[in-house]
Amino acid sequence: LLPILNFPDPRLRTKAKPVEVVDDQIRTLAADMLETMYAAPGIGLAASQVDRHIQLIVIDLSEEKNQPLVFINPKITPLTQDTQPYEEGCLSVPQVFDKVERSAQVKIEALDLDGKPFELEADGLLAVCIQHEMDHLDGKLFVDYLSPLKRQRIREKIAKAERIREKEKVK
Numbered sequence: 001l002l003p004i005l006n007f008p009d010p011r012l013r014t015k016a017k018p019v020e021v022v023d024d025q026i027r028t029l030a031a032d033m034l035e036t037m038y039a040a041p042g043i044g045l046a047a048s049q050v051d052r053h054i055q056l057i058v059i060d061l062s063e064e065k066n067q068p069l070v071f072i073n074p075k076i077t078p079l080t081q082d083t084q085p086y087e088e089g090c091l092s093v094p095q096v097f098d099k100v101e102r103s104a105q106v107k108i109e110a111l112d113l114d115g116k117p118f119e120l121e122a123d124g125l126l127a128v129c130i131q132h133e134m135d136h137l138d139g140k141l142f143v144d145y146l147s148p149l150k151r152q153r154i155r156e157k158i159a160k161a162e163r164i165r166e167k168e169k170v171k
């Protein structure tokens with residue numbers, strides 16, 4: 001499993017670079033990211049979250065965890081002005097959930113694991129997840145959409161949890 005970076009780690013703010021060549025190294029990373037995502041558990045994971053700053057995201061909304069989607073160098077285009085709120089969480093911001101407004105329908109164009117271009121139209125949870133992961137590639141986190149006061153409270157909550165974890169270790 002790959003270690004997932006936690007807010008407010010500055011590495012999460014790195015802008016991901018395009019993948020130059022879709023080779024076995026990329027395919028192995030995608031497989032490792034899917035395994036890490038299933039174990040979290042989560043329904044999406046961006047390479048930025050495992051400290052690999054390339055444009056690669058994996059998603060699987062299925063219950064049986066057997067419908068993986070891999071997007072390389074993804075580009076999204078909103079298909080409507082309508083937005084929808086969704087109570088989001090993030091594997092890099094544990095125990096925090098809050099409402100975020102995002103475009104209700106998007107078109108995503110990307111390369112698959114064979115390096116072949118494909119496109120997909122998404123709505124519902126898939127649209128939310130794609131936009132959430134795309135933000136990660138831009139160094140953006142869902143907490144950036146919340147008020148500065150809420151963000152500060154989240155920092156304090158995470159720092160406190162870290163202090164408690166440290167104390168536990170020493171005992």
Ligand SMILES: O=C(O)C[C@@H](Cc1ccccc1)[C@H](O)SCc1ccccc1
Pocket residue numbers: 041042043044045046086087088089090091092128129132133136
């Ligand atoms: O941190 C991540 O990118 C994984 C996110 C993806 C996600 C966030 C908000 C809304 C949809 C997807 C989640 O932690 S995966 C956990 C999860 C599971 C079911 C529904 C929402 C979030």
Ligand SMILES: [Zn+2]
Pocket residue numbers: 089090091092132136
């Ligand atoms: Zn996230």
